[in-house]
Amino acid sequence: MLFQLHFSIVILWYFYFNPLRNVGILCLVPVKFPSNNTYGGVWPKPVTYKTNSSFLVLRTSHFNFKVERYDCDIIQEAIRRYYFIIFMNVNSRSDYATSDVMDDRNKNFNKHFTGFLDVLQIHLMAPCESLPTEFMDERYELKIDADGFESSGLLIAQSVWGILRGLETFSQVIIPIKGHKYAVQLLSIMDFPRYSHRGLLVDTSRHYIPVTIILRILDAMVYSKMNVFHWHITDDQSFPFQSVSYPLLSQEGAYDRYLAIYTHLEIKRIIEYGRLRGIRVIPEFDSPGHTLSWGKGIPGFLTKCGNPEYGEYGPVDPSRESNYVILENLFKEISELFLDNYLHLGGDEVDFECWGSNQNILNFMKRNNISSFTELESFYIYKLLNITKKLNTKAVVWQEVFDNNVPLNNDTIVHVWKNEQDLDRVTKNGHKAILSSCWYLDHLSSGGDWEKFYSCNPLNFVSSFAQQQRILGGEACMWAEVVDETNIQQRIWPRACATAEILWSGISSSDSVPRLEEHVCRLKKRGVPAQPPNGPGFCPHFIL
């Protein structure tokens, strides 16, 4: 046997064996520039990854995924996608960068050729689940082995979600070689995410983002193993959600009642697209602040400011009982449409000055012994939380809700956006938390700025193991004040990949710079307009 795979269930958190760096010296590093990327490097970095320098060859005409069962739609759809991803552009010179690289790789490949890989056996150890949830198990094992000219490829997981993540890894370790063939090194990977919530927030209110672009963003999330699409669907600027209970909300509140809305069918399409890829779609209907666009469709819903300095309207009027009926009807529609167990209820940045300038609000506070505006906000949020609880929906809320001492369920997740240090207070109080403050993609600086996202590790901001366990993960946030469909993907990728790797691997890796170069080129090969991650360089796949 040429190569004995030692596979260990022990989790080697801090042992990172970097196979590509090792064998690279012999064979994979190009002799000419561009010399600054890896070949077959996986993003995000797997937990354990062992390999040696022997290669198996994949032939387009022979290679097959073998599944034992045909009743699992998620797997069937996935192998179709990955067959295409792995073998597309098979005749393209683009795959080979410079021919010298290829010559080198090929020479080495000939030396270490061990056989053919004709089958990847996919073994799902439990029933086929249908919907990704906060509990989904994404662990997988991937082994490519050879014994003489007997070779084998095996992908095992306890759930379809692990199979999806393993297929993504498999697609990344395959490298093109000459003669329109593909090669893979013998390897053994055991992998799982450090955090269960690895999200991307996309704001579709400051600028409307067309559905096709949202679907492409979901595609790219999969390529970095992100699993939550946090859809910040409404805000002050526009209300693109077409509600069947309150159609005037988008008719009056969208930028355009036909061109700039999301219908139920479109939303279902996005949810289904995510479901097949193991991505949860969590919508945020932020209130009581950030709701100016709601007021256009529902007269009386917002507080009329008593002082024009604070604008004409302010947050939702918490003193009107009829508003809670509207919220109940609307959130009933929302919770039936969106399938996830969670809804994001917002609760950030409420404008107290407008409330304070409205006499009805002040009278209401007096009558109800509410002595401060934070208390008034708590009053509102508490009622909203009860509405969603009745609908069997759990809640994510921005950290202000916690900061204002609203009583929260154990299930409720507190979303920290002001300062990473706030994670400590939140988790010390026993609450589940996700982090975003250090991953605001709208904060710009010149190329290479993904490193500042990469250096932010949630574990560093809390003191005890128990607190660490309460951090479910985090989200990179693409607020859309200055992005629309022309530049949103370029702004997200590859910068959000840094967040994705920290949340999957739990630690940073020393080869992230060259590995991200390769990953960006991979994204471009797959059609994602990711911008250059570092400095000057070349990727042979052009997005035109």
Place this chain on the structure above:
Amino acid sequence: MLFQLHFSIVILWYFYFNPLRNVGILCLVPVKFPSNNTYGGVWPKPVTYKTNSSFLVLRTSHFNFKVERYDCDIIQEAIRRYYFIIFMNVNSRSDYATSDVMDDRNKNFNKHFTGFLDVLQIHLMAPCESLPTEFMDERYELKIDADGFESSGLLIAQSVWGILRGLETFSQVIIPIKGHKYAVQLLSIMDFPRYSHRGLLVDTSRHYIPVTIILRILDAMVYSKMNVFHWHITDDQSFPFQSVSYPLLSQEGAYDRYLAIYTHLEIKRIIEYGRLRGIRVIPEFDSPGHTLSWGKGIPGFLTKCGNPEYGEYGPVDPSRESNYVILENLFKEISELFLDNYLHLGGDEVDFECWGSNQNILNFMKRNNISSFTELESFYIYKLLNITKKLNTKAVVWQEVFDNNVPLNNDTIVHVWKNEQDLDRVTKNGHKAILSSCWYLDHLSSGGDWEKFYSCNPLNFVSSFAQQQRILGGEACMWAEVVDETNIQQRIWPRACATAEILWSGISSSDSVPRLEEHVCRLKKRGVPAQPPNGPGFCPHFIL
């Protein structure tokens, strides 16, 4: 007569009559958001622009451009392009933003309907030129008039370049109205640029930019009346120019010898594309610094550093006589291929440390009584200037060449990039100058940052009228360290539009914010992925 046009040859530099702002109150400002853009606003702002609120209607089926002569290819091609630009998407709801806007506009339109505009008469007063040069005359007059139901449209210019600029303006003042028709207000425009050199630098060395993207950039330049494409074609990182005299330069020095080069035919296509649009293509072959990529194809061309701290190689070796033969052959090929009277010779940021570490260089300096490295650089540049002079080519050089006291022709243009204040020294010494220091597009900040480009006015940095006359214009610079084909257009547009307007109009305008909103939406309608200029907003033309 409904409307008497008073047309004056007196240049009303500081009299900006803003017709859209005026009639907008009655008819053109939407009652709903998005309320933050003009309708029919021209970018860059014309020098004089008079109008009233009467409208003529253009019918797709009736409208024609009428030219007296069919021997001018530039005009023939242009009217074909503009017919398409004006009437494309004629059936699209996208043209109307929200229907309420349309209703309003339509009501007003009905009130002020004056007749139909079926012909734009194009009157070229001089022979048809074929190639744009530094002397091109871009002045034009555009009149849309009506007398009862007799209407007339007239575009007059002394040269084809003025006709091109006038057609661009004409395409911008036409606004869509209901019923698949287009309207234009009665108007009288007399317009010309304050500066003759209004350029965009694109760096194709740090990242290779595909030809199709370069052509799209030329398209977009026209929409803001920019007229010089400064092609920073080579640099340290790569040599994408495929030379027929020295083919090894790109074979060894390009990122990829097939995928990442520009052939002669491709370059001719780009020059022709520019010619037809009144855009000069000026290539920069920067030397003696920024030439690492040259060394791969021509052994001995670069200085070998004596100290590895300064890298293996440094600038061109100025002590080898054979290098000047190579430069002469190469620049002969270049000056025959590129048709413009000017070449940009670079001359910036020369690394003296490598020169100082090489004993041959030091000996050469001693032998030739060269006492400093700036003098050595001058020695090199002086010889290079003589080579290009022999080739009948005039030179643009980066400001270091002036700073180092190289004797310069009157024709030579000094390109100021370090500090706008340096314009004063350069022009005081009698030299022609162009400015770039305040228009570096690679310097990033969040949305709305075009305003910092807009506030930079070259006139403010020199003291006398004579000096002002020596400022030919300037260039926005798109250095490509962190941009490639995925994000270069988004990074350029609309930020470079600010530079374009300052250089055309010579002063800033108070309605630039809403006018740029409209211009960005216009760019998107024409297929240019311009990013949002300011903050939240909506443009109904999506680039997917």
